[in-house]
Amino acid sequence: AQKVTQAQTEISVVEKEDVTLDCVYETRDTTYYLFWYKQPPSGELVFLIRRNSFDEQNEISGRYSWNFQKSTSSFNFTITASQVVDSAVYFCALRDPTNFGNEKLTFGTGTRLTIIP
Amino acid sequence: NAGVTQTPKFQVLKTGQSMTLQCAQDMNHEYMSWYRQDPGMGLRLIHYSVGAGITDQGEVPNGYNVSRSTTEDFPLRLLSAAPSQTSVYFCASSYLSPLDEQFFGPGTRLTVL
Secondary structure, three states, X not given: OOEEEOOOOEEEEEOOOOEEXXXXXXXXXXXXXXXXXXXXXXXXXXXXXXXXXXXXXXXXXXXXXXXXXXXXXXXXXXXXXXXXXXXXXXEEEEEEEEEOOEEEEEEOOOEEEEEEO | OOOEEEEOXXXXXXXOOOEEEEEEEOOOOOEEEEEEEEOOOEEEEEEEEEEXXXXXXXXXXXXXXXXXXXXXXXXXXXXXXXXXHOEEEEEEEEOOOXXXXXXXXXXXXXXXX
């Protein structure tokens, strides 16, 4: 079965520090997709990134970077020089291909990140 | 372009009552879904639809019904509310599937007494 584990329930860091959010996944599929979504205090989830299993290159977008390692089944998310606006709940998700054509995502339980000014 | 809209934002029900949570999107997306968010459990998929007239069950479908008569609308019906359905409900849509970027609505906070 598909599973996504975000072991860090809550993290607090002081502004401008770097922080890494961990995501560990389990799947028996050779082709799969991983996602990160952000849920700011306003409540609406916002898409951050999608990565497929064939692309292990790290991704960088401004202060955000993602480290995908198939050897450890991890897809970690790092925020560099954190800012108060980064305070949110972050979800990692895995595509569940149980039924081809009926695509579903399995979400982790989320990590609440608080940036202290 | 309103994106994904949900109504109501807050609702209190008594056990046994029924109601419909509304969801609409104006992006001509084929894929729509309903999730519930509970503390410590992340988001769990209730039902989803890959297009008008097509719906399927997600991880936690019991006690909920959906229909998709148009591309734009995807209402979620609670048949007989139970306290276990107290949760925050999110509707989401994406172009063809959840592999595409999903756009989420603002959520409905439901309390069942």
